[in-house]
Amino acid sequence: MNEEYKGQKWLLHQCCGPCSMWPLYMLRHAGVDVTLFFFNPNVHPSMEWRRRMENASKAAACYEVPLVAHSLCDPHAWRERAEDDTERCRYCYRVRLELTARAANAFGIKYVSTTLLVSPWQDREMLIEEGVRACEPYSIQFVPCDWRDGYRRGQQMAKERGLYRQKYCGCILSLESSDFYESIACEHDTLAFQETLTRCDQSLLVKDGIFDESLG
Numbered sequence: 217m218n219e220e221y222k223g224q225k226w227l228l229h230q231c232c233g234p235c236s237m238w239p240l241y242m243l244r245h246a247g248v249d250v251t252l253f254f255f256n257p258n259v260h261p262s263m264e265w266r267r268r269m270e271n272a273s274k275a276a277a278c279y280e281v282p283l284v285a286h287s288l289c290d291p292h293a294w295r296e297r298a299e300d301d302t303e304r305c306r307y308c309y310r311v312r313l314e315l316t317a318r319a320a321n322a323f324g325i326k327y328v329s330t331t332l333l334v335s336p337w338q339d340r341e342m343l344i345e346e347g348v349r350a351c352e353p354y355s356i357q358f359v360p361c362d363w364r365d366g367y368r369r370g371q372q373m374a375k376e377r378g379l380y381r382q383k384y385c386g387c388i389l390s391l392e393s394s395d396f397y398e399s400i401a402c403e404h405d406t407l408a409f410q411e412t413l414t415r416c417d418q419s420l421l422v423k424d425g426i427f428d429e430s431l432g
């Protein structure tokens with residue numbers, strides 16, 4: 217990587233844990249001072265968003281880099297763009313990179329990139345167009361890293377560390393068109409069931425608490 221980035225602060229938009237492994241490895245070796253920014257309102261359903269967020273945070277911990285997360289989860293905006301295949305992805309890149317650039321400006325960071333650039337499944341050209349467009353108003357540089365040759369290695373690193381590796385891009389339409397739709401839907405049902413159980417446990421604890429107080 218270019219020597220000019222050594223010691224520089226970067227805000228790296230983070231799409232998920234596994235996709236961040238290789239970029240973080242490369243940036244660490246280049247001496248870049250990275251902060252991660254998790255902002256992915258496209259992810260559907262919300263339990264999947266939480267799962268990706270948790271695993272994004274595990275990847276950050278592997279490299280001991282700070283992580284800033286934005287909690288917006290707004291999958292319906294993507295459903296509304298169902299008819300608009302390519303432009304839906306442009307909207308998706310735009311929303312995520314515009315806020316990343318805005319955050320970088322607020323943090324006084326002059327370099328921005330995204331872990332989406334590691335994926336051979338993403339539209340690299342469109343990502344770069346949207347990254348440059350998002351950063352321009354703030355005079356921030358969008359760095360168009362090409363990490364795709366490390367994609368498999370990054371996925372392997374994620375596997376070795378026990379990170380969850382998703383089987384669809386993120387939005388509801390990518391979920392519905394996934395070859396693995398049925399197994400993913402089953403996983404989501406299980407997660408939903410576990411969440412319900414946790415809520416039930418909590419409400420029982422609350423009831424127990426009230427009961428104990430009334431005895432006192």
Ligand code: SF4
Pocket residue numbers: 258294304305308309385386387388389390
């Ligand atoms: S397919 Fe992926 S990049 Fe395209 S809109 Fe859906 S989540 Fe975003």
